Amino acid sequence: MTVTPGWYMALAAVLFVIGTGGMLxxxxxxxxxxxxxxMLNAVxxxxxxxxxxxxxxxxxxxxxxxxxVAAAEVVVGLAIIVAVFRRRxxxxxxxxxxxxx
Amino acid sequence: xxxxVLFIIFAVAAVFGAVTMIWARNPVYSAMGLMLTMFxxxxxxxxxxxxxxxxxxxxIYAGAVMTxxxxxxxxxxxxxxxxxxENLPLQRPVALALxxxxxxxVVIAGRSAWVTGITPAGTVPVNGSIEQIGDKLFNxxxxxxxxxxxxxxxxxxxxxxxxxxxxxxxQG
Numbered sequence: 001m002t003v004t005p006g007w008y009m010a011l012a013a014v015l016f017v018i019g020t021g022g023m024l025x026x027x028x029x030x031x032x033x034x035x036x037x038x039m040l041n042a043v044x045x046x047x048x049x050x051x052x053x054x055x056x057x058x059x060x061x062x063x064x065x066x067x068x069v070a071a072a073e074v075v076v077g078l079a080i081i082v083a084v085f086r087r088r089x090x091x092x093x094x095x096x097x098x099x100x101x
Numbered sequence: 102x103x104x105x106v107l108f109i110i111f112a113v114a115a116v117f118g119a120v121t122m123i124w125a126r127n128p129v130y131s132a133m134g135l136m137l138t139m140f141x142x143x144x145x146x147x148x149x150x151x152x153x154x155x156x157x158x159x160x161i162y163a164g165a166v167m168t169x170x171x172x173x174x175x176x177x178x179x180x181x182x183x184x185x186x187e188n189l190p191l192q193r194p195v196a197l198a199l200x201x202x203x204x205x206x207v208v209i210a211g212r213s214a215w216v217t218g219i220t221p222a223g224t225v226p227v228n229g230s231i232e233q234i235g236d237k238l239f240n241x242x243x244x245x246x247x248x249x250x251x252x253x254x255x256x257x258x259x260x261x262x263x264x265x266x267x268x269x270x271x272q273g
Contacts, residue, residue, distance in 0.1 A: 003104045006211070008145055011112050013207040015119050015138065017200055022123030024196035030128050030174060034135045037166065038119055041142050044158075052149045057237055060151045060229045064238070067161055068249040072256035074166050078173045079263040085177050 008049035016042035029081050029091045033074075040070045104148050115141035128174045132167055139163045151229035 015038060022035030044063045051059020085091055114137055121134030139162045146155035238246055 001105055003108045003148070005149070007108060008149065010211065011108075011115065011145075013204070013211065014116060017204045017207070018116070018119040018123060020203060021196065021200045022119075024199065025193065026123060028128060030170065030177070031123070031131050034122055034131055034170065037162075038122065038135060038138060041139060041162070044154075045142055045145055048146055048149045048151045048154060051151075057229060057233050060154045060234055061237055061242055063151070063154050064157065064234070065245060065249060067157060068253065071161060071166065072252050074169060075256045075260045076263070078169055079260040082173060082176060083263050091177050 005049035005053040009046050012042040012045040012049070015039075015045070027092050027094050029084070029093050032093065033077055033081070037070065037074070040066060107144060107148055111141040111144045114138075115145075129171070132170050132174060135170075136163055136167050139167070146229075149229075153229055153231045153234050 019035045019038035019042060022038065023032055026032055026035065044066055047059040047062045047066070049059075051057060051062075081091060084096065088096060090096070118134040118137030118141065122131045122138070125131045125134060139158060143155045143158040143163065146152075146158060
């Protein structure tokens with residue numbers, strides 16, 4: 001039994017769905033952010049697997065760019081979480097209802 | 102055969118880490134679960150021939166990004182464990198239904214055959230060495246690469262602005 005790229009894609013789909021679930025179910029802003037990172041990682045895995053399937057190296061380049069964007073996103077997102085925490089003393093998104101209509 | 106064993110071990114580890122991440126109340130355990138998943142994904146990169154990407158994954162994700170997460174957890178504090186009661190009545194069932202629907206959609210999409218322009222090379226791993234990646238990156242993808250530098254500078258400036266300029270009287 002050989003491991004084909006489809007196996008990795010199936011695993012990446014499972015990880016992506018778990019990440020979506022974390023995004024929808026948790027209310028701690030940090031854990032929601034980690035869920036986003038998990039989803040990005042799952043997509044990166046599909047890029048690498050697809051690149052192997054097609055025999056091209058561009059899949060890995062796409063992963064490199066996704067990683068840069070994810071790093072920028074982490075920096076800004078965590079800074080926002082810390083700024084919100086300093087002001088509101090909470091990281092729970094349920095209590096950040098200042099814009100509620 | 103080696104790849105099969107590695108796949109099974111680290112697939113279990115990755116899913117376990119991901120479930121731990123969304124299940125644990127303590128954010129530190131969540132971060133540890135995510136770190137386990139990222140290491141497992143680095144192993145998958147190696148078995149797919151993406152050696153450089155695997156190294157970058159370990160250094161950037163499992164190293165830098167998770168350290169940043171742990172720093173922020175340390176700043177914010179872990180003592181306030183999140184209660185599991187949900188304020189919105191329909192949130193949980195709808196979220197679970199959407200997860201199942203999405204998973205089903207992925208399965209259906211995965212069972213279809215997608216036609217691509219290039220002949221599949223089969224299961225031979227691509228050589229993802231630094232030479233190969235650098236060659237492509239600095240020849241064909243130079244402009245996107247430069248744009249990422251701009252993006253990183255903007256992100257760093259934005260983070261500094263968020264950290265420095267605080268509203269003194271605003272409380273709310």
